[in-house]
Amino acid sequence: MTTATTNTSDHEFAEGVRANQDHLSTSQNTRFDFIVCGAGSAGSVVAARLAENPEVRVLLLEAGGSDEVDSVMEPAQWPLNLGSERDWGFMAEPNAHLGGRAIPMNMGKVLGGGSSINVMLWARGHRADWNHFAAESGDAAWSYESVLNIYRRIEDWHGPADPDYRGKGGPVYVAPAHDPKPTATLMLEAARSLGVPTFDSPNGAMMEGNGGAAINDLRIRDGKRLSIFRSYTWPRMAQPNLTVLTGALVSKLTFDGNRVTGVDVLHGGRLRSFSAAREVVLSLGAVNTPKVLMQSGIGPEQELKRHGIAVRQHLPGVGQNHQDHVSFGCIWEYAEPQEVGNGGSEATLYWKSDAALDAPDMLHCQVEFPVPSAENAARGTPQHGWTMFAGLAHPKSRGQLLLSGPDAGDAMIIRANTLSDPDDLRAALASVQMCRDLGNADAFRGLVTGESMPGNLGREDMEQYLRQGAVTYWHQSCTAKMGRDAMSVVDGKLAVYGIAGLRIADASIMPRITTGNTMAPCVVIGERAADVIKAQYGI
Structure with missing residues (x-):
């Protein structure tokens, strides 16, 4: 294919994406199967992988704007x-x-998150990092050998x-x-x-x-x-089952008892509510993921009560281990x-x-x-x-x-x-x-x-x-760590302890910071989240 032909097809695809997303974002649809919060290095992966199945309706929310600058x-x-x-x-x-x-x-506030503003280094982490993840979670799927297979695959x-x-x-x-x-x-x-x-x-x-x-x-x-958003999510944005909403600040999780049912979002100057029939995935990064958790009543009891927030699940590790x-x-x-x-x-x-x-x-x-x-x-x-x-x-x-x-x-x-x-x-x-x-x-x-x-x-x-x-180095992490002790926030499948329908996939789940830049490990975290979600729901 010649360069001219490639440029034409790229332009046509981009126009198709814009038309599709304009239609989806202005529709009145508020019900989805999965809601992914944050279009960074992990969230872009999760949303794209779930949207591979045309029957699965996915909403990807990003507080920032376009990466086309x-x-x-x-x-x-x-x-x-x-x-x-x-x-x-x-x-x-x-x-x-x-x-x-x-x-x-x-920290990145744009489609692609950190992968759109970083120095573009691809650093996988050390063998000992991933074996530590496996030991902390009790799940061999996080081991170095398993993660090496993911890297080879992607x-x-x-x-x-x-x-x-x-x-x-x-x-x-x-x-x-x-x-x-x-x-x-x-x-x-x-x-x-x-x-x-x-x-x-x-x-x-x-x-x-x-x-x-x-x-x-x-x-x-x-x-x-090449941001992770551009590599994973952009190629699927002409599909009718993937809605990407920018300028969308996630405010709080919504609940039915201790099950997450969706999110409240500040968008276009008003509060909007979206529901998730299956799960919400928080991929907001090591600062905003703990923030949404705590402001939704999930976190250290004393910290929540200090601000008059009703405690839904006491998890003392939320916001700790930075x-x-x-x-x-x-x-x-x-x-x-x-x-x-x-x-x-x-x-x-x-x-x-x-x-x-x-x-x-x-x-x-x-x-x-x-x-x-x-x-x-x-x-x-x-x-x-x-x-x-x-x-x-x-x-x-x-x-x-x-x-x-x-x-x-x-x-x-x-x-x-x-x-x-x-x-x-x-x-x-x-x-x-x-x-x-x-x-x-x-x-x-x-x-x-x-x-x-x-x-x-x-x-x-x-x-x-x-x-x-x-x-x-701009590698904030570990503030909602994966593990099995009292300070752990998620288990080896990235599900939040004590809360149904909620998973976390970003650098906050790291038990310890990886050796090197964190973009590549966040892609692995996104791949692992997508794998376990697909397995659980047979998609």
Whole structure:
């Protein structure tokens, strides 16, 4: 098929989608089999998989708007989404462990969620992560071997042939960063000089052992971003059984006793109610999923009563166990300005500071432009340079989410508690030191003039640098965790304890944060949710 023919057929399909969705969204239908709340990396998967059966009526609700904007589609423009209408604009509370700083906790508010505004990295997680999920849930379907089968099933891999680890023909196009820039390739050379092995891909064998360094796997095709929404949901939006409603803020769940019957939604300036004959699936992310649960009467009894919310199900773990990847930028000045490729992040490194750990605790992400924190920028940021983020893959600090009020318009209180565990500060010191060793390796001679920050600081000054420089990788998770203890919110099939007709499928169900970026694990969570729902209802 020629490019002209392809463009024509794509245009015709898009027109068909718009006509179909205009008809569906303006109809008076309020009854569906399944309602999926949130069109992010997990919700897009659940809705699309359920809609594969033409007899199943699916409603997908998204508080944000269209993804058809340049800052979403053009990989290099992703920073423009931060602080825009495509960002929830969450902010953690001021944190004494960060010198009173309040960290922005950006999260996607657009069709595709985080997969429409992120840096497009496809990172599967470590073998130990998934085996931990299986142990916590008591369900072998979450084990690494099982999840590896899911990855092979869903991937359309465009890199070196690797049938043991990669799949072909699935909905998820993945490829190594195309034509990576010198900063990325030299980072691998520097890693080898420090005894860190390099791999063809950061997914596969590299994530079964101590880690290593590799050129990133990205979700970019023909120079354009591929969100999970575009890969899964968009191809089904011309179907009459899938309604996608944007600008739809889920307010509360509706009930018959302890069975969820649907949702109340703020849409177009009015409150609308939709009913689900079978189930509601919450895929609103690690902040808004706990919010809707608590404001609907599901959560810690004391927290609900504080806001006059009637307790329907006491689940003390809702909003607890908040985890996120924290990182600290180290910056080098270029000798000459360099091009930015593939959105700017083309190489990564995972490594263990202690071989006894079950997974790498260092998560280093290379970015091809200088990115200081606002507080550390005053130290002197080069006009042209690159950043290595020294991240903590498994921080021990735990945060919590609290309600500021009982209504949909009341903002959530995010107590991230970043660096509250002293072990995290020690791990950060080790991670930054390794980061500096990488950036100052002989491999970079000629490309850079030298290290801009942090430099060779004493212990006290370095700790100050870390507290002023800590930022998020935007991987909030674990606030409605899967498991079998008293703090668990969902079981191994993602069903909410004590409530019928309600499931959760997003990063909030993670018992612990995965090693690396969370988009790919959220796709697996969406696939698992769809599998168990299909099995339960014979669809």
